[in-house]
Amino acid sequence: xxxxxxxxxxxxxxxxxxxxxxxxxxxxxxxxxxxxxxxxxxxxxxxxxxxxxxxxxxxxxxxxxxxxxxxxxxxxxxxxxxxxxxxxxxxxxxxxxxxxxxxxxxxxxxxxxxxxxxxxxxxxxxxxxxxxxxxxxxxxxxxxxxxxxxxxxxxxxxxxxxxxxxxxxxxxxxx
Amino acid sequence: xxxxxxxxxxxxxxxxxxxxxxxxxxxxxxxxxxxxxxxxxxxxxxxxxxxxxxxxxxxxxxxxxxxxxxxxxxxxxxxxxxxxxxxxxxxxxxxxxxxxxxxxxxxxxxxxxxxxxxxxxxxxxxxxxxxxxxxxxxxxxxxxxxxxxxxxxxxxxxxxxxxxxxxxxxxxxxxxxxxxxxxxxxxxxxxxxxxxxxxxxxxxxxxxxxxxxxxxxxxxxxxxxxxxxxxxxxxxxxxxxxxxxxxxxxxxxxxxxxxxxxxxxxxxxxxxxxxxxxxxxxxxxxxxxxxxxxxxxxxxxxxxxxxxxxxxxxxxxxxxxxxxxxxxxxxxxxxxxxxxxxxxxxxxxxxxxxxxxxxxxxxxxxxxxxxxxxxxxxxxxxxxxxxxxxxxxxxxxxxxxxxxxxxxxxxxxxxxxxxxxxxxxxxxxxxxx
Amino acid sequence: xxxxxxxxxxxxxxxxxxxxxxxxxxxxxxxxxxxxxxxxxxxxxxxxxxxxxxxxxxxxxxxxxxxxxxxxxxxxxxxxxxxxxxxxxxxxxxxxxxxxxxxxxxxxxxxxxxxxxxxxxxxxxxxxxxxxxxxxxxxxxxxxxxxxxxxxxxxxxxxxxxxxxxxxxxxxxxxxxxxxxxxxxxxxxxxxxxxxxxxxxxxxxxxxxxxxxxxxxxxxxxxxxxxxxxxxxxxxxxxxxxxxxxxxxxxxxxxxxxxx
Numbered sequence: 059x060x061x062x063x064x065x066x067x068x069x070x071x072x073x074x075x076x077x078x079x080x081x082x083x084x085x086x087x088x089x090x091x092x093x094x095x096x097x098x099x100x101x102x103x104x105x106x107x108x109x110x111x112x113x114x115x116x117x118x119x120x121x122x123x124x125x126x127x128x129x130x131x132x133x134x135x136x137x138x139x140x141x142x143x144x145x146x147x148x149x150x151x152x153x154x155x156x157x158x159x160x161x162x163x164x165x166x167x168x169x170x171x172x173x174x175x176x177x178x179x180x181x182x183x184x185x186x187x188x189x190x191x192x193x194x195x196x197x198x199x200x201x202x203x204x205x206x207x208x209x210x211x212x213x214x215x216x217x218x219x220x221x222x223x224x225x226x227x228x229x230x231x232x233x
Numbered sequence: 234x235x236x237x238x239x240x241x242x243x244x245x246x247x248x249x250x251x252x253x254x255x256x257x258x259x260x261x262x263x264x265x266x267x268x269x270x271x272x273x274x275x276x277x278x279x280x281x282x283x284x285x286x287x288x289x290x291x292x293x294x295x296x297x298x299x300x301x302x303x304x305x306x307x308x309x310x311x312x313x314x315x316x317x318x319x320x321x322x323x324x325x326x327x328x329x330x331x332x333x334x335x336x337x338x339x340x341x342x343x344x345x346x347x348x349x350x351x352x353x354x355x356x357x358x359x360x361x362x363x364x365x366x367x368x369x370x371x372x373x374x375x376x377x378x379x380x381x382x383x384x385x386x387x388x389x390x391x392x393x394x395x396x397x398x399x400x401x402x403x404x405x406x407x408x409x410x411x412x413x414x415x416x417x418x419x420x421x422x423x424x425x426x427x428x429x430x431x432x433x434x435x436x437x438x439x440x441x442x443x444x445x446x447x448x449x450x451x452x453x454x455x456x457x458x459x460x461x462x463x464x465x466x467x468x469x470x471x472x473x474x475x476x477x478x479x480x481x482x483x484x485x486x487x488x489x490x491x492x493x494x495x496x497x498x499x500x501x502x503x504x505x506x507x508x509x510x511x512x513x514x515x516x517x518x519x520x521x522x523x524x525x526x527x528x529x530x531x532x533x534x535x536x537x538x539x540x541x542x543x544x545x546x547x548x549x550x551x552x553x554x555x556x557x558x559x560x561x562x563x564x565x566x567x568x569x570x571x572x573x574x575x576x577x578x579x580x581x582x583x584x585x586x587x588x589x590x591x592x593x594x595x596x597x598x599x600x601x602x603x604x605x606x607x608x609x610x611x612x613x614x615x616x617x618x619x620x621x622x623x624x625x626x627x628x629x630x631x632x633x634x635x636x637x638x639x640x641x642x643x644x645x646x647x648x649x650x651x652x653x654x655x656x657x658x659x660x661x662x663x664x665x666x
Numbered sequence: 667x668x669x670x671x672x673x674x675x676x677x678x679x680x681x682x683x684x685x686x687x688x689x690x691x692x693x694x695x696x697x698x699x700x701x702x703x704x705x706x707x708x709x710x711x712x713x714x715x716x717x718x719x720x721x722x723x724x725x726x727x728x729x730x731x732x733x734x735x736x737x738x739x740x741x742x743x744x745x746x747x748x749x750x751x752x753x754x755x756x757x758x759x760x761x762x763x764x765x766x767x768x769x770x771x772x773x774x775x776x777x778x779x780x781x782x783x784x785x786x787x788x789x790x791x792x793x794x795x796x797x798x799x800x801x802x803x804x805x806x807x808x809x810x811x812x813x814x815x816x817x818x819x820x821x822x823x824x825x826x827x828x829x830x831x832x833x834x835x836x837x838x839x840x841x842x843x844x845x846x847x848x849x850x851x852x853x854x855x856x857x858x859x860x861x862x863x864x865x866x867x868x869x870x871x872x873x874x875x876x877x878x879x880x881x882x883x884x885x886x887x888x889x890x891x892x893x894x895x896x897x898x899x900x901x902x903x904x905x906x907x908x909x910x911x912x913x914x915x916x917x918x919x920x921x922x923x924x925x926x
Contacts, residue, residue, distance in 0.1 A: 075917065079910040086903060093337035097312055102334040106737045106779035116767075287922060329733050329806065332889075339889045340896070484922055492915040499908040506904060510897025511705065514809060522810035522886070523802075532846070538680070592669040599676035606680070 109233030111225065114168065120191075122184050124173060127232045131173035131181055132220060133193075134230070137204060141191035142166050145205035155215045159205045162219050170230065171206040172220050177213035193217070279465050283486040286471035288648050290662075292366075293469065294497030295359040301498055302352040303457060307450060309345040310394075317397065319443035321436040324399035325524045343513040349391055350516045351505050353539035356384065357598075360567075365591050367579030368470040374571040376463040379456060381568045386453045388564075391537065393446040399439060400521030401531050407434045407442070409534060413547075416554040433527060472662060473651035474579030475644070482648035533608070541605030542598050546624065548609040549617035559621065566628045573628055576636035582662055583642045587635045590627060597623045693843050695813050696820040698876065702883060705898060708891050709884050714745035716863055717881025720874055723861050725804065728796060728852075730784035733805035734885055737778040743891040744884055752778050759783045797838045799851035808879075808886040815883045820844040822875035825854040 100108075112125050112134055122135040137145070145159040146166075163169055173181050180197035187194030191204035200211030207216040222232045257267035257274055267273040316335050318327040331338035360380070363369055369377035396407040411428050415421040430437030468476070477483045484490065508515060516538060520531045536544050546563045550556035574587075581588040601620045607613040645651045645660075654660045701710045718739065721731070736756040739747045747755065756776035761783060764771035776783065786792035793800050802810075811817045821844050829841035833848060842850040856874040863869050884890065 075910070075913055079907070079914050082903075082907050082910055086907060089903075093340055094308065094312055096336045097338060097341060098315065099336055101316075101330070101336060101338070102737075102741070103330065103735070103779070104334075106735065326733070333733065333738075339893065343893075488918050489922065492911070492918045496908065496911050496915045499904060499911055503901070503904050503908065506897065506900050510893055510900060513893070519810050519812050519814075522806040541680075589669065592673065596669060596673045596676060599673060599680055602680050603676060 109231060111229055111231050113229055115228040125232075127220065132232060133169070133171045133173045133184065133206075133217075135169045135171075135184075136167055137169055137191065141204040144190060145203060145207075148203065148205075148207075152209075154208050157205075157207060157216055162205050162207075162216070164222070164224060168230075169204075169206060170219060170222050170232075172218040174218070175200055175213055176208065176215040176217065177211070182217070279486075281485065281487045283465065284477065284480075284483040285469045285486055285490050286473075286477050286482060286648055287484040287489070288471050288473060288482075288652055289469060289490070289493075290472055291493070291497050292358065292362040293471075294494045295355050295362065296464075297494040298355050298498050298501050299352065299359060300457070302348055302355060303454060306345065306348045306352065307454065309341050309348065310447075310450060312341050313345055314447070317443075319397065319440045321399060321439050321525070324397060324439060328398045343509050346517060347505060347509045347513060349394065350537070350539065351501070351508075352387065353391070355501070356387065357539075360384070361595055361598075363470075364570075364594070365581045365588075366470055366472060367474055367574070367576075367581065369571045370574070370577075370579050371571070372467045373463075373470065376460060376467060377571060378568050379460045379463060381564065383453055383456050383460060384564065386449050386456065388540070390446055390449040390453065391539065393442045393449065395521075395537060396434075396439065396442050397446065398521055399525045401523040401525055401529075402518045402521040402534070404434060404525035404527065405530055405534050406536060407438065410536075411438075413557050413560075416557040418554070435527075470579060471648060472580060472582065473645070473648050474582070475646075475648055475651060478647050535606055538602070538606070541603075542601035543605075545601040545605035545617045546621045548605070549614065549621045559625075563621075563624055566625065570628060570632060573632040574636050575633055576639065576641070578641050578644070582660060583644050584635075584639055585642060586639045590631050590635060593623070594627050597627070693820075693824075695816040695844060696823060697816050698819060700815055700880070700883070702815075702880070702890060705894065707894055709743070709880060711746050712865060712867075713877050713880045714884055715747065716861075716865065716867060716873075717877035717879070717884075718745050719863065720856070720861050720878040721804075721881055724855055724874075725878065726782075727785055728792070728801040729804045730786070730792075730801075731782040731805045731885060732784060732803050734782045735778070736776060736780055736782070738885075738888060740778070741888065744888060745881070749778070756780060797851060801852070804882055804885065806886040808883045810886075815879050817844065818882060819875050819879045821850070822856055822879070823871065 108128060110125070110127055112123075112132075114134065114136070117123055117134065117136045119136050120138045120141075122133055124131045124133055126132070142159070148159070150156040150158065160166070175182050175195040175197065177195065177198055177200055180195050182193035182195040182200070182202060184193055185191070186196075187201040189201055189203040189209055192209070193202040193206065194200070195202075195211065195213065198212050200213035201209045202213075202217055203209050205216075206219070208214070220232055222230045225231050254268050257264045257271070258277065259267050259273055263273050313331060316327060316331045316338065318324060328342070331342050333339075335341075363377065363380070392406070392410055396403040411425055411434065414424045414428060417424055426432065428438070429435065430441060471477075518535060518537075523531075535541070543560050543563060547556045547560040550559045576584065576587070578584055581591055597620050600616060601624070604613050604617040604620060609617070642660075645654050651660065655662060701708060701713070721729075736752055739745050739755065740749050740752040756778050759776040759780075760773045761776045761780050762771055763774050766772055786795060789800055808814050808818055813820070821842055824843035824845065826841050826843060829835060829848075833841055835841060835849070839849050839851055840853055841848060856871050856878070858871055859869050860874060861869050867873060887893075
């Protein structure tokens, strides 16, 4: 009886040893895998370029420039009075992705958009499409209005507004 | 009509079985797969039930260690390849970018660098073990030959890899080594230009070296698989050199050999971590942190440490072509050993004279390594020549001669008897420390 | 056994003669007890910051550091300037950028993401301005020299106005005890008070040399601290795992019949 007890205790302890070793080993393997996975994330030099400044002073009314930010085109448009008006008066019920124009701009004159169609990632063309001052995606025919909102076509959402802020009157900082 | 004919004559044909489904020792999903793709039973037979001699020393763990090294090298290399740029204008900077900006890039590159060195440390121990215990003899000759092919490929891929950082040593190492081919009579110069794709080592050379570095690395993996298949056919040698006879002589591979190998691997990794984390550049050369400059040769060109013995052999021959031939054949000659050493006894434990010459050979290896790192002049040149002479004598004269005249010590009949004798002090086995 | 001892001797000989290759007699380098040496080595922040000052005020007029960016100065394990300080440092340099919309290159104030600006446009310009000698890029200089930090420190301290009589110096060549061949084309760069330390440290030649060497060591191995920290963790981990595996192995092998 006593002997049996001793034996089973011994066995338990041994099993514990194997389990503990396996666990410690698994932790190590996990820790070793992490650098292999993490190395694919953007590196320090890419992260350092994650924010850029854009000078607005040379953009005339009705004009639009495209800048490259984080590897994607960003549209910066100085809208005309009419385009602003058009964008503001739209009835939100008409919209697929309802959003008032004033939620999409910091100063109504300036519209800043990530120029990537929310459907499958093509770059929409400016000034084309059924909505004046809007965009049209040539890949699958999505129409965006003068606020960059989706109005027609397969895209599910409005063109994304990136994080930006005005630094001075004529300069914005993206990211 | 033809159908009838077939029926009538079917007895004359041998039956065929193109469908071999079945035979799995497993049940359930595993069995279902294994019946169709016999990977599970292969694993069971070759790794779980596989019998190995029970008296293997830690020197037999090197095979597993080498496998680990190879896998780590391929994994870290794959990762480095995601960031490295094989062009003469970008290579150096891209390596530095890995070292500075890529997440854990410094760790991955230092690991790749040092695993290469540790791969060679392990392979040299592995080869010397085979030499000492006669692992090249019947029936393991082919395995030994495959091993030599692997060694050649290792040297090639290590050399190619060393050119990739495009530092001064990379560039001039590549120049010197590729120029070895110019020793070939008549077509040498053309061969070298062809290898370079240029009139000197350049952008084209680097680009193709990068591709070949990958190709040969995977080539090694493939041939290692042959090496292992061959091992599972002929079985492991052991310190006694006597083939196992019954279950008193063997243990199953798992968990006995695996646990032992795992322990040895961890000790090996420990040494690796110390070097990689605290002296990562110790085994390299500082000049390789100077970007390649085709106009300036470094004052002292030295190959990586693992090439030094063969570099010493190359330099000890005053003729260009003969030097190259000597260097290549100093390795290739290992392949003749199974037919030069005529003794039927494998283990040096029972060969008192041969044993001394094997030790002398190992010593010669280290002396040549030392000489290879020294300038080729004066006393070093002389020592190098003596060392080279012994290297070849060892194979061509000593091996056959000793095997003919040597009187071996009395041998036990089986491995378990060998172990008994060892306990009784009748046999002295090899202990370095 | 004699042979075995010989093998061991040569093995160790090989191990320790790693870079003592050079046949010429080399002056023994000055060795300092660097804070970044050893298993727990760390850079001294203040020394790194002072070293950066020495670099910008003295070295940077000839030596580039192409692989470093201003942002590195605020990264963990480095001189640890604050991000604002780095922005201020970067904005003081002029960076060539472009082309702009008119197709012209233009100068703009630097940003933290910019690489260190080189003193010369290219290597030829650098040679032309330095009597044919190229002041090497200092990004990985410490790793590119046998002896590392000790070597850099020794060269900085190794100038001698009165060279031994048997040494003939041409114009624009200086005597240095630790340089290969004892000749160097760089004039003695560091003298007492070459730099006015903003933190009030007395700028002796030793102090200047020590600080700038510390800075250069960090520059060539920016992850040194992370490496040593991770190394220590790994060693501890491996010790634990090795002991555990050893016990498991012993347990498993106890099942094999005791050697008959």
